[in-house]
Amino acid sequence: MVTKRQATIADVARRAGVSTATAGRVLGGYGYSSGEKRDLVLKAAEDLGYRPNQLARSLITGRTRTIGFVAGDIQSPFFAKILRGVSDVLEPKGFGLLITNSDETVEGEMESIRLLSEKQVDGVILSPCDVEEAAHLRKLVQTTPMVLIDRQVADLDVDSVGVDSVAAAEACVRRLIAEGHRRIGMVAELQFGPWTDIESFVRMVRTNPDGIGAIYPSWQRFMGYVRAHDACDLPLDLSLIARVNSYSTEDTKATVLRLLGHPDGPSVLFTADGLMTEGTMMAIFERGLRIPDDISLVAFDDLDWMSFIGPGIDSIGQPRRKMGEAAARMLIERIGGFDGPPRREKLPVRDNRRGSVCVLATGRD
């Protein structure tokens, strides 16, 4: 069963009685070839079961028709759906897709990039795990086209796709306020970034809103939360923020349980992403609370199950598959030589209403 040697162009050429160049031209679909020789070559290739060796081709052309994808964690539905979009665009064009996990660590990301560059990928799609420490990305981008997904990096002018998290979160929280909610809890991982304490972040949002460069989606969503409060003159109560320490459901659950234990707790919870939502659901379940009777819930990022559990969970849905498609499309354009200025594509979100938010008051009065 061991490795039967594959036929090469030389084998085909010999059998067809032509030069390797001619065989190559026919098989590779470049240059000229007459119908007669053409048939000979094709026949010979067929007989020998010839399959081109992309490696050899790539070595000389300098293109592998393979792109790399660095995900935080492929098993999360967020990345899995994006990946599907990427692969849908890539496969019809004959591009391969090499995937790696960064596990949201800079070391993992660097390791991934090393692997991908050694394999000579034509381009990279990645969701950077650090929006500031990005020397390795800055270096990569000098030799390889790159598209960022979900997050952006400060001072790194490359194509990116994502959604307008600030606006979406603000709209969502404004709606909660309009529906009568006054104590709105937020569940988010707000660990990294230049702000050690939330207060200074809030101050910055208020004093110098445009001075904030690239920040994590979680922070952006929190920014929207703050803005909505300010716009509606609802005072912020930071004790309503469930600030999760690590990106895990267990930690989220524990943090939310603590928040729910407070005497004057929130009437609604707003979760910053899918994982936060799962942890929050666990906490709500453990406490035996019913949605929306005991507590309301809105989630950033839509998940499959939200539509088929009673009563269904309201969510802000990101077009994950489309994001993947857009990223792949932009990357292929760059690989094809497009050299315009960096594009920051923002895709529209979906506002899914399913009845997980209790209306305490009608807005207009």
Added chain:
Amino acid sequence: MVTKRQATIADVARRAGVSTATAGRVLGGYGYSSGEKRDLVLKAAEDLGYRPNQLARSLITGRTRTIGFVAGDIQSPFFAKILRGVSDVLEPKGFGLLITNSDETVEGEMESIRLLSEKQVDGVILSPCDVEEAAHLRKLVQTTPMVLIDRQVADLDVDSVGVDSVAAAEACVRRLIAEGHRRIGMVAELQFGPWTDIESFVRMVRTNPDGIGAIYPSWQRFMGYVRAHDACDLPLDLSLIARVNSYSTEDTKATVLRLLGHPDGPSVLFTADGLMTEGTMMAIFERGLRIPDDISLVAFDDLDWMSFIGPGIDSIGQPRRKMGEAAARMLIERIGGFDGPPRREKLPVRDNRRGSVCVLATGRD
């Protein structure tokens, strides 16, 4: 910003004042080299920011340290989790992971395999979409190590990983019977395979149980269902089988709705996989039924949300990540030259009890 040429071994050798052979030996970690030259080369490589070109190396060694994975659909949690296991084993060993979708069509699978072989992957992990029509797989396996996941193929003697679906399903249905259920509905996609009608399949299960070769997991689970009925002397009622026509939640939902509409419907539903479960949940939700008061439910394959919705869904959990790890490990062994007989690894399932099954009677009496 365009493509700054990468330093090659020749560049490093020149700068270090040695031959390309010596530079190669140091950088590639093969052959002999004295400490002195060694340092010179390393220094030069460092200065130039040398990165090896795996392509060139692979062309000559014949190994790419890349493996291919053909999934049905990467965005499904089933494959996403398996993929994670695969990548966990691969990354530390410096292997790349090239993924493709077959979309459960033979054409897609062939296309995937073509792409992967042209990229000269060292091995392939795949979940075959047809357990019979597999000439292309038989051909592939002559040149490339392969590990099958989830499903097996008739007359294809290669390594595989999966679970014992028949036994797991039988145990599950036996339990339902022991708990007093007499009308057990099953939701499964039972379209392909040699059986056009369920009756003849049932006959075969009963008359010649070992004569059944490789069949789809869905059929295996149905086989377990039949066996449990036979073992407990509970007559089969085929009107309780929701036989879904296509692998989609919408179709599943419609089919289950029809089943639930019957006057003498099931007291419990057993779903054959994650997608069937989702469609079933939609139908249950649409009908406004409560679990387990109005209807009980057990699912094959565990999904994230099953643990945090009230009351939680009972499930048979497959060790998806472990399956991926096992597949990757076996594949790497084969690539490393292991030449023993094909191994068919069966991993144990988990029996998750969460209260979605109503106990109608206690078994012992």
Added chain:
DNA sequence: ATGAAAGCGCTAACAT
């Protein structure tokens, strides 16, 4: 221990 030289399988100049 090191270097010279010959490829791996293919494409790209350059002739003809």
Added chain:
DNA sequence: ATGTTAGCGCTTTCAT
């Protein structure tokens, strides 16, 4: 239109 000849960047004889 076809063949000849050089490589792509690396590893691997084979000398020395």
